[in-house]
Amino acid sequence: MSPLFRDLLKKVGSGAHTHKDLTRAEAALALQLMLEQVATPAQIGAFLIAHRIKRPTPEEMAGMLDTYNELGPKIPAVEMSDPVMILSQPYDGRDRTFPLSPLTALVLATAGVPVLQHGGDRMPTKEGVPLINLWRCLGVDWSTLTLEQTAHCLAQTGLGFVYLPRHFPAAQGLVPYREQIGKRPPIATLELIWNPYQGRSHIVAGFVHPPTETIIRDALYLHGIQEFTTVKGLEGSCDLPRERTAIIGLARNQDLPWQRLRLHPQDYGMGSSNVPWPEDTTTATKMMAAVLAAEEQPLTASVIWNSGFYLWQGGKADSLNSGLALSSELLRSGKVNQHLQKLQTILEKV
Structure with a gap:
C-alpha cells in the first residue's frame, strides 16, 4: 500500500461535503x-470511481496532463508547413454511428493538412469499434510501427497513429479498471486533450456534456495552449453531426476571446440522418471503399461535411462552402484513394 497515495485518495473520496x-x-x-x-x-x-463522482477540476486535469506529457510517448517534430491536427476520439469507441475521422484524416492529408491520431483496442465501458480497427479496414495497420516509423509516415504522408498498447503500456495497464468500475474514469477526458506530438499542432477534442468542454478548455489554457477546437460531436467524437446543429468551440489565440460556432447542416445542403454503424467490419470496409470511389451514398456526404469543415479550419479553404467543394473534388478525382495507396506502400517498406 502507498501511504502517500492514500492521502490523495482521502481528499477526493471523503464524500460530497x-x-x-x-x-x-x-x-x-x-x-x-x-x-x-x-x-x-x-x-x-477507489480513486478512479471517487474522482469520477467528485468530478475533476480543470486544475486537476491539467496536472494529469502534466504526467501524461512526462511519461507518455512523443512523436518527434516533423518539418511541416502546417500544424499537425490531432483528431481526438473517445478510446472506448463507437457503437451507434459510423466513425468518420479516418476517412476525414485521409482527405485532410491529401490536401496538405497533416493528421495524428491515437487510441487502443476495444475498451470498456462501451467496447465500441476503435479507430485502429477502422484503419485496418482501409488496409493500414498502425499497431506494428515504432514511434520512429510512425514519425516517418507522418513526414511522408501527413498521417500517423500512436497505438496505446505498444507505445504507452503504462496507460494500457489502467484499462482493466474501466471494466471493473463500470464507468469511464477521468482519464477518459484526459485522453481527449493528450497530444503525443512535439511539434506545432492543433488539438480537436470531442465532447458530449458542456461541463466536459469547460474542463477541456480551461485545462488547455492552464497548459498555455491557446489554439484548439472543441466539437459536440457524434458519441463524443470530433465528427460533426448531420441531423442537428454542430456546436463548436474555437480558441484561436490569446488576443481573441473564446468563440462559439453553430453550423446548421441544412444551410449547406448537408442535413440528413447520421450514418449508423453497420456492426461488422466487412460491411464497413465496403462502405469506406465506396466513399473513396466517390459513390453517391450517405457516408460520402458525411465525410464531405466533416472534411470540408476541417479543411476550412486548417487553412486550405477560405470558407466552409469552399471546403466542402474541395473535399468533394479530392474524393471525386481519386486523389484521396491515391494518397491511401501511397500510405499503404510506405507502410510495406518500413
Whole structure:
C-alpha cells in the first residue's frame, strides 16, 4: 500500500461535503503513482470511481496532463508547413454511428493538412469499434510501427497513429479498471486533450456534456495552449453531426476571446440522418471503399461535411462552402484513394 497515495485518495473520496480538490501537482502525482503501479489495485479503483463522482477540476486535469506529457510517448517534430491536427476520439469507441475521422484524416492529408491520431483496442465501458480497427479496414495497420516509423509516415504522408498498447503500456495497464468500475474514469477526458506530438499542432477534442468542454478548455489554457477546437460531436467524437446543429468551440489565440460556432447542416445542403454503424467490419470496409470511389451514398456526404469543415479550419479553404467543394473534388478525382495507396506502400517498406 502507498501511504502517500492514500492521502490523495482521502481528499477526493471523503464524500460530497468533505472532499477536497487536488492541486495540479497532487493530481499529477496521483496519476503517476497509478501509472507506475505504486498505488495498489484497491487504491487505484477507489480513486478512479471517487474522482469520477467528485468530478475533476480543470486544475486537476491539467496536472494529469502534466504526467501524461512526462511519461507518455512523443512523436518527434516533423518539418511541416502546417500544424499537425490531432483528431481526438473517445478510446472506448463507437457503437451507434459510423466513425468518420479516418476517412476525414485521409482527405485532410491529401490536401496538405497533416493528421495524428491515437487510441487502443476495444475498451470498456462501451467496447465500441476503435479507430485502429477502422484503419485496418482501409488496409493500414498502425499497431506494428515504432514511434520512429510512425514519425516517418507522418513526414511522408501527413498521417500517423500512436497505438496505446505498444507505445504507452503504462496507460494500457489502467484499462482493466474501466471494466471493473463500470464507468469511464477521468482519464477518459484526459485522453481527449493528450497530444503525443512535439511539434506545432492543433488539438480537436470531442465532447458530449458542456461541463466536459469547460474542463477541456480551461485545462488547455492552464497548459498555455491557446489554439484548439472543441466539437459536440457524434458519441463524443470530433465528427460533426448531420441531423442537428454542430456546436463548436474555437480558441484561436490569446488576443481573441473564446468563440462559439453553430453550423446548421441544412444551410449547406448537408442535413440528413447520421450514418449508423453497420456492426461488422466487412460491411464497413465496403462502405469506406465506396466513399473513396466517390459513390453517391450517405457516408460520402458525411465525410464531405466533416472534411470540408476541417479543411476550412486548417487553412486550405477560405470558407466552409469552399471546403466542402474541395473535399468533394479530392474524393471525386481519386486523389484521396491515391494518397491511401501511397500510405499503404510506405507502410510495406518500413
